[in-house]
Amino acid sequence: MSSSVSVKATGLRRLLVDGIGPVAAISIAQLFGTALWFSANSTAADLMRIWHASTADIGWLTNAVQGGFILGTLFISLSGAADRFRASRIFVCSAIAGALFNFCFAWLSTGLVSGAIFRFGVGVCLAGIYPMGMKLIVGWAPDRTGQGLAQLVAMLTLGTALPHAMRVMGTGFPWQLIISASSILALGGALIVGALGDGPHVAVRSRHASTKGAGGTHQPAVLEAFRIRRFRAATLGYFGHMWELYAFWTAVPLLVARTSLRVHFPGVSVSGMSFIVIGIGALGSLIGGVLSRHIGSARVAIGALGMSGLCGLTFALGWRYLSPEVIVVVLLVWGASVVADSPQFSALAARACPPVLVGSALAIQNSIGFAITVVSIAATTTLLERVGLDATWLLVPGPILGLAAFALTSRSTSLLQ
Secondary structure (H helix, E strand, O other), X not given: OHHHHHHHHHHHHHHHHHHHOHHHHHHHHHHHHHHHOOOOHHHHHHHHHHOOOOHHHHHHHHHHHHHHHHHHHHHHHHOOHHHHOOHHHHHHHHHHHHHHHHHXXXXXXXXXXXXXXXXXXXXXXXXXOHHHXXXXXXXXXXXXXXXXXXXXXXXXXXXXXXXXXXXXXXXXXXHHHHHHHHHHHHHHHHHHHHHHOXXXXXXXXXXXXXXXXXXXXXXXXXXXXXXXXXXXXXXXXXXXXXXXXXXXXXXXXXXXXXXXXXXXXXXXXXXXXXXXXXXHHHHHHHXXXXXXXXXXXXXXXXXXHXXXXXXXXXXXXXXXXXXXXXXXXXXXXXXXXXXXXXXXXXXXXXXXXXXXXXXXXXXXXXXXXXXXXHHHHHHHHHHHHHHHHHHHHHHOHHHHHHHHHHHXXXXXXXXXX
16 A cells, blocks of 8 residues: 555656656645645625625634734744755645644634634744745756746746735635635645655755854854845845735725726726736736846845835826726736736845755745834725825835835846846
């Protein structure tokens, strides 16, 4: 029996490596694993009705996931676990545990408090899915990190949008089934990565690796990454991008519902339009990945961050006056550009670090970046409830500050060459 299972696992691995390709396989697994992230948001209308929740309450459910992700990534980065253990093993265990927490949210939660606890558990598990997916890409394709990570983030984007599509396809089904479908996909992602394993270009750090800081005190080795100017530049640009990204994704259904789009496009539901606006970010990421092979990751990151900031400014200024057709175009361009810079900032950060620090460095970059999203999501959803669509002004400073910080920090480096 065990030999039969081993043969099947070997055959699946051969199919993934030689047939689909490791980067595509990891990207598909990321799509399935990150379907857990916004599964609750796709059923927001049901939860608001059943639990008598407000828009701000749904924002706090999202922030429960973000909070769990932040603590999870902080732990695996500062402890060095991200570089001491096989990335594939962390991914598989995290995807399975995340699927279980998500099932519990669907079938055992009775209100916002219990729901937030289960969503927090999902967030902790996502810390072993997203950054470990990036490390797997670096391990399999170190020579095309920008394009590989672009495929990965494209799948993350589709994973984020996927629950909205499942809501459309599952109209009339109980909200618990929509949530449970995300868990089944996550288990599929665990199966793919478990069969594929780690790439041949993975460096492993010793179990007790640390460095000495000022005064001879020991500090986690990952903090050494912040001494590297190119890593700091990419990370500061990433932080500005993160202020905008998840607050925008959280707000998309509310932006669609509170404009005149539903009246002018009655054939498309809020969930359907939200899927399109968020999902088009996958196309933006893929285009950015192709461009990065020709003009470099830094130029793609700067261009996408500037474009998303311009779209945010346009929407904030003109949502009252623009025609529905123009609003759709702005939202689509915004959705495509708002995430296209993410893989390129991560690629720049990964290239700047020693190989033995890549996993921990990407994890701590994620941890701080997602801590920023907690503030922006809470502030944006609260303001949307109080002042309406004028709350989108709150998203504009992120790209501006990210561009300024990236430019100032990378001024004396060769990032743009």
